[in-house]
Amino acid sequence: MNMLIKDMIMKTSIRVKENQYLKEVLTYFEQTDVNSLPVFNICNQLIGILTKDTVMIGIQNHENVVSNLHLDQDYMIVSENDHIQDIIKKQKKFYLVENKYKSIIGIISHNDLNYVHISTLERRLKELEAVFEHAHNGIVAIDKNGIITSFNPATEKISGVKREGALGRFLNDVFIPSGMLEVLRTGEPQYGTKYQVGNRKYISNRTPIIENDEVTGVVAVFQDISEIEKISGELQSVRELNQQLEAIIAASYDGIVITDSTGKIIRYNQAFLTFIQGDTNDNLNGKVIFEVFPSFKIENIKQMLEGKQSIALLKKTEDNVTLIITANPVFNKNEHIDFVVINIQNITKFIRLQEEVENNRRLTERYKEELEQYRVELKSRANFIADSPIMKKVVHIAKKVSAFDSTVMIFGESGTGKEELARIIQLNSVRSEGPFITINCGAIPETLLESELFGYEAGAFTGAGKSGKPGMFELAHNGIIFLDEIGECPLSIQIKLLRVIQEKVVTRLGGTKSIKIDVRILAATHRNLEEQVKKGEFREDLFFRLNVIPITLPPLRERTEDLLPLIEMCLNELNQTYGMSKQIASDAFEILFRYKWPGNIRELRNAIERSFVLSEGEYINVKDFSFLQSEMIEQDTEIDDEEILPLKEAVMNFENKLINRALKKYGSTYKAANILNVDQSTIVRKLQKMKT
Numbered sequence: 177m178n179m180l181i182k183d184m185i186m187k188t189s190i191r192v193k194e195n196q197y198l199k200e201v202l203t204y205f206e207q208t209d210v211n212s213l214p215v216f217n218i219c220n221q222l223i224g225i226l227t228k229d230t231v232m233i234g235i236q237n238h239e240n241v242v243s244n245l246h247l248d249q250d251y252m253i254v255s256e257n258d259h260i261q262d263i264i265k266k267q268k269k270f271y272l273v274e275n276k277y278k279s280i281i282g283i284i285s286h287n288d289l290n291y292v293h294i295s296t297l298e299r300r301l302k303e304l305e306a307v308f309e310h311a312h313n314g315i316v317a318i319d320k321n322g323i324i325t326s327f328n329p330a331t332e333k334i335s336g337v338k339r340e341g342a343l344g345r346f347l348n349d350v351f352i353p354s355g356m357l358e359v360l361r362t363g364e365p366q367y368g369t370k371y372q373v374g375n376r377k378y379i380s381n382r383t384p385i386i387e388n389d390e391v392t393g394v395v396a397v398f399q400d401i402s403e404i405e406k407i408s409g410e411l412q413s414v415r416e417l418n419q420q421l422e423a424i425i426a427a428s429y430d431g432i433v434i435t436d437s438t439g440k441i442i443r444y445n446q447a448f449l450t451f452i453q454g455d456t457n458d459n460l461n462g463k464v465i466f467e468v469f470p471s472f473k474i475e476n477i478k479q480m481l482e483g484k485q486s487i488a489l490l491k492k493t494e495d496n497v498t499l500i501i502t503a504n505p506v507f508n509k510n511e512h513i514d515f516v517v518i519n520i521q522n523i524t525k526f527i528r529l530q531e532e533v534e535n536n537r538r539l540t541e542r543y544k545e546e547l548e549q550y551r552v553e554l555k556s557r558a559n560f561i562a563d564s565p566i567m568k569k570v571v572h573i574a575k576k577v578s579a580f581d582s583t584v585m586i587f588g589e590s591g592t593g594k595e596e597l598a599r600i601i602q603l604n605s606v607r608s609e610g611p612f613i614t615i616n617c618g619a620i621p622e623t624l625l626e627s628e629l630f631g632y633e634a635g636a637f638t639g640a641g642k643s644g645k646p647g648m649f650e651l652a653h654n655g656i657i658f659l660d661e662i663g664e665c666p667l668s669i670q671i672k673l674l675r676v677i678q679e680k681v682v683t684r685l686g687g688t689k690s691i692k693i694d695v696r697i698l699a700a701t702h703r704n705l706e707e708q709v710k711k712g713e714f715r716e717d718l719f720f721r722l723n724v725i726p727i728t729l730p731p732l733r734e735r736t737e738d739l740l741p742l743i744e745m746c747l748n749e750l751n752q753t754y755g756m757s758k759q760i761a762s763d764a765f766e767i768l769f770r771y772k773w774p775g776n777i778r779e780l781r782n783a784i785e786r787s788f789v790l791s792e793g794e795y796i797n798v799k800d801f802s803f804l805q806s807e808m809i810e811q812d813t814e815i816d817d818e819e820i821l822p823l824k825e826a827v828m829n830f831e832n833k834l835i836n837r838a839l840k841k842y843g844s845t846y847k848a849a850n851i852l853n854v855d856q857s858t859i860v861r862k863l864q865k866m867k868t
């Protein structure tokens with residue numbers, strides 16, 4: 177509607193002079209489409225407008241020059257950029273149009289202007305009609321009385337009311353009240369007003385029609401936005417979901433990268449930057465993942481594309497970082513891979529932790545074993561037999577030294593109870609609550625013994641664990657270490673042991689740090705250490721360090737008073753364990769008393785167990801001990817009636833014979849003592865005497 181003057185004028189540069197001949201001027205009109213022209217005087221001043229009709233009449237009246245004709249003065253000068261609707265209001269007969277240089281470039285009459293204006297309006301109206309008829313939005317207009325004057329097909333469709341039934345009727349009789357009447361009353365437009373009818377939602381713009389400052393009607397344009405609202409609701413949830421997803425990806429400690437099927441990065445999180453090579457400030461979107469993250473190779477994505485399923489990779493980087501990389505393809509409807517989600521997890525700490533857990537598990541297992549051993553031993557210790565005067569003395573000394581922190585060296589044949597004695601010392605010492613660590617120096621190969629005793633640092637030698645390991649000395653901190661079979665300890669270790677004993681610190685293999693320890697040392701050997709020192713097999717300085725308090729355990733054959741209680745203890749234990757009540761036949765007893773027991777108490781225990789298991793019935797008989805025959809002490813208890821012996825000896829022989837007979841008949845020393853009317857201890861003592 178905003179048409180400019182320059183868009184419609186007939187441009188002409190013709191300027192009529194007041195002294196020009198009319199015939200000449202007529203040719204101007206005939207050659208162009210213009211019907212009027214401006215006239216200038218000899219000083220080139222505009223003096224009026226000359227129309228074609230005036231010229232024709234002038235010629236008919238035999239006039240010659242322009243100056244004799246009537247020039248129209250009802251004109252004004254307008255700019256070529258003025259709007260038609262502004263100019264039309266001026267109500268002049270002619271408008272001379274000038275350009276920006278103030279030169280007259282054309283002329284237009286008021287009639288022409290009106291004509292153009294009306295035809296523009298008509299065209300405009302047609303356009304609006306087309307819009308009105310075909311608009312998707314409903315358009316309704318009312319006049320100042322609220323009577324419906326316009327009602328387009330879209331409104332019919334939305335409201336279900338026919339146009340014929342709506343036009344000419346009062347708005348509220350056709351529609352559920354809307355704000356149009358309010359706009360009519362107030363003259364205030366309402367834009368973007370939402371309202372609901374039934375389950376449908378609408379949005380409406382209501383504009384007042386104002387003529388001469390008076391509201392003469394209202395036009396409302398409205399639209400059904402139920403679908404849009406639904407979609408926008410869905411869009412909102414998608415947006416929220418997207419935000420949540422963004423937050424999850426950003427907060428993840430794992431590196432997350434999303435690529436297309438060629439590996440081109442679409443999205444990634446902050447954690448991913450810790451795994452990449454190159455500048456972390458760079459925007460990685462659009463780059464190929466293989467270039468910035470070499471642990472994930474092009475072959476990997478190919479493998480995933482071919483398999484059409486997730487892949488998981490375990491990778492170790494140059495910096496010794498272990499990664500688990502998983503790549504998951506996401507398929508579209510056509511089964512094509514839309515994008516790939518790659519997750520990178522640093523499991524280095526986890527692996528270290530796993531190793532530590534494994535080490536702790538092993539340690540716990542060892543403690544458990546030790547505890548079990550301890551439990552078993554404690555049980556047997558409750559039954560520690562020391563009836564013989566010599567053993568009573570040994571136990572007395574052991575208990576005495578318990579109260580001090582001195583190093584004790586226990587000597588004794590194998591199986592005499594050296595470890596048992598060490599336990600007694602520990603249990604009676606102030607360190608009884610602390611650890612008791614036993615190590616058999618003879619049972620561990622030299623190469624391992626050092627690391628077992630002193631521990632090692634991570635990577636100290638091939639096969640050393642990643643987190644290192646404490647040695648027995650460290651484990652015995654605040655407790656006791658029992659170095660069994662110390663005589664078997666290699667010289668190379670002896671020197672290190674000496675250092676630990678003297679300086680009270682250990683240094684782990686492969687380490688430099690000195691670790692302070694507070695450990696009491698008990699050692700034991702079945703060897704003659706002094707002999708070993710002489711032969712140069714054992715360091716003298718270490719010997720003196722260890723041999724602060726020597727205790728020697730006598731072999732079983734030298735403490736026969738302990739034999740019978742030991743046999744009974746073993747038998748009781750076995751009967752209790754298996755819920756039986758076996759007894760040893762008296763003649764079998766004889767074998768046990770006459771046997772030399774080179775393996776001492778351990779051998780005795782084994783022998784009783786073996787015979788217990790192999791014997792049939794309630795009694796363990798001579799034949800069940802047949803495996804002991806070789807080491808028998810020769811003894812003849814028969815008395816030769818003819819032989820003359822010293823009386824004391826003869827009495828003793830007879831006594832022995834009697835005791836043996838009673839034992840044979842009644843099976844136990846207790847019953848034999850009862851029959852012979854003496855104390856059981858007397859029987860036992862005499863039996864032991866028989867063996868020596």
Ligand SMILES: Nc1ncnc2c1ncn2[C@@H]1O[C@H](COP(=O)(O)OP(=O)(O)OP(=O)(O)O)[C@@H](O)[C@H]1O
Nearest residue numbers: 556559560561589590591592593594595596777778
């Ligand atoms: N006085 C005792 N009373 C009861 N049982 C004992 C006694 N002495 C040792 N034993 C038992 O004898 C077995 C061997 O004892 P221990 O291991 O202490 O001997 P050891 O001298 O340390 O042997 P080795 O020199 O071979 O290591 C164990 O089963 C222990 O319980």
